[in-house]
Amino acid sequence: MGLPLLANKKQSADKHQKIIEAAIAVFAGNGFFNSTVADVAREADVADGTIYLYFKNKDDLLISIFEYSMDLFIQEAEAALKSSSDPKEKLREFISLHLKLVQKYPDLAQVIQIELRQSTKFMKEYPNEKFFQYLDIVSGIIGDGQESGVFKKNLDPVILKRVIFGAVDEIALEWTLMKRKRYTMAEAADQVCGMIFEGICQ
Amino acid sequence: MGLPLLANKKQSADKHQKIIEAAIAVFAGNGFFNSTVADVAREADVADGTIYLYFKNKDDLLISIFEYSMDLFIQEAEAALKSSSDPKEKLREFISLHLKLVQKYPDLAQVIQIELRQSTKFMKEYPNEKFFQYLDIVSGIIGDGQESGVFKKNLDPVILKRVIFGAVDEIALEWTLMKRKRYTMAEAADQVCGMIFEGICQ
DNA sequence: AACGGGAATGAATGTCCGTTCATTTTCAGG
DNA sequence: CCTGAAAATGAACGGACATTCATTCCCGTT
Numbered sequence: 435m436g437l438p439l440l441a442n443k444k445q446s447a448d449k450h451q452k453i454i455e456a457a458i459a460v461f462a463g464n465g466f467f468n469s470t471v472a473d474v475a476r477e478a479d480v481a482d483g484t485i486y487l488y489f490k491n492k493d494d495l496l497i498s499i500f501e502y503s504m505d506l507f508i509q510e511a512e513a514a515l516k517s518s519s520d521p522k523e524k525l526r527e528f529i530s531l532h533l534k535l536v537q538k539y540p541d542l543a544q545v546i547q548i549e550l551r552q553s554t555k556f557m558k559e560y561p562n563e564k565f566f567q568y569l570d571i572v573s574g575i576i577g578d579g580q581e582s583g584v585f586k587k588n589l590d591p592v593i594l595k596r597v598i599f600g601a602v603d604e605i606a607l608e609w610t611l612m613k614r615k616r617y618t619m620a621e622a623a624d625q626v627c628g629m630i631f632e633g634i635c636q
Numbered sequence: 637m638g639l640p641l642l643a644n645k646k647q648s649a650d651k652h653q654k655i656i657e658a659a660i661a662v663f664a665g666n667g668f669f670n671s672t673v674a675d676v677a678r679e680a681d682v683a684d685g686t687i688y689l690y691f692k693n694k695d696d697l698l699i700s701i702f703e704y705s706m707d708l709f710i711q712e713a714e715a716a717l718k719s720s721s722d723p724k725e726k727l728r729e730f731i732s733l734h735l736k737l738v739q740k741y742p743d744l745a746q747v748i749q750i751e752l753r754q755s756t757k758f759m760k761e762y763p764n765e766k767f768f769q770y771l772d773i774v775s776g777i778i779g780d781g782q783e784s785g786v787f788k789k790n791l792d793p794v795i796l797k798r799v800i801f802g803a804v805d806e807i808a809l810e811w812t813l814m815k816r817k818r819y820t821m822a823e824a825a826d827q828v829c830g831m832i833f834e835g836i837c838q
Numbered sequence: 839a840a841c842g843g844g845a846a847t848g849a850a851t852g853t854c855c856g857t858t859c860a861t862t863t864t865c866a867g868g
Numbered sequence: 869c870c871t872g873a874a875a876a877t878g879a880a881c882g883g884a885c886a887t888t889c890a891t892t893c894c895c896g897t898t
């Protein structure tokens with residue numbers, strides 16, 4: 435069976451990817467609801483109808499972007515965390531990586547942070563497993579750290595993972611939206627880690 | 637001049653308020669873009685056209701909600717922060733208040749957190765002074781604390797205020813979207829304060 | 839070179855909804 | 869009670885846009 439790669443889909447994986455990338459750029463630039471399918475098609479250099487050969491509808495396109503990018507983030511995170519076994523170093527690595535990724539893929543970051551959050555449809559009804567999987571990387575690190583006595587045991591990991599993610603994500607969001615950057619991501623990562631590890635009190 | 641209250645507007649302030657409240661409920665339930673002006677009108681028990689006597693257009697309605705609620709938050713925050721002069725207590729008060737307000741006005745919180753964030757139009761082009769004003773309450777507290785030696789001086793307030801806001805807001809967001817609550821807001825406030833003040837390391 | 843079928847196209851369709859505005863209702867002052 | 873102006877109404881308009889589908893293109897096979 436001399437079938438092309440990814441033969442379970444009839445179409446080329448290239449075009450699928452091309453449309454996803456176009457959609458990321460377009461949605462990041464104009465917002466999901468203010469972008470038309472025709473905009474995405476034009477950016478992808480493809481006919482309007484072609485989009486529907488690869489995606490069920492406009493919503494499906496957004497969800498696909500989300501899954502695509504979360505896979506990317508999870509994959510990069512898991513790779514980066516292999517290098518160290520110290521929970522504190524791991525957490526530092528995670529924070530730093532998240533910020534770096536946002537910097538590396540600003541359009542992607544914007545879609546994730548702003549566009550996806552928007553619609554009740556997605557946040558409330560879409561199961562969102564991939565996001566939880568990403569968050570669980572953090573709670574895993576916290577759990578390890580508590581077990582090994584590096585982190586305080588009285589902290590609730592369920593709350594803590596959110597606090598950490600929220601802090602990092604807000605920094606990332608500001609970075610994404612800020613035109614003139616007032617600080618580098620590396621600085622920000624240091625500040626955030628310092629604060630999370632040692633607190634703000636003298 | 638025996639004019640009614642708020643005579644510079646011809647219409648009743650009541651109806652203005654009624655429409656805002658209806659819009660908050662509708663937008664929170666369905667999302668801004670998935671809600672129609674007719675939905676808001678029905679909820680407010682008013683004709684479609686009446687909305688346009690009080691608001692320029694649909695976008696203006698969303699912005700009005702934002703300003704209305706930020707005013708509310710700022711006002712409540714400033715009142716609550718009068719009671720204490722210790723920066724640490726003030727910060728604890730702020731965090732606790734923000735979480736309480738989210739609990740008290742869940743629809744409002746949802747519109748602010750989810751709907752407003754969404755549109756590039758609002759986040760990028762709308763000046764958003766009220767939000768910065770709210771954030772500056774935090775940086776004010778931080779500045780005081782650093783001056784009086786309670787907080788570490790090497791922390792950048794610009795980053796720090798975002799970190800704190802992001803942490804608190806993410807907790808609030810999870811609370812808003814979570815159906816089964818796994819923790820109370822009071823617990824969350826304690827955890828967040830503990831973490832921010834003392835850090836997570838043993 | 840003719841065939842066939844999957845992929846791609848993009849014009850056409852139908853719906854939806856923000857906004858308008860001609861008309862009606864309300865009500866204060868005379 | 870009139871009267872007139874402000875306020876409210878909601879049917880109708882018009883433009884936008886997601887989605888469809890009849891047609892064309894592409895290319896491997898014979």
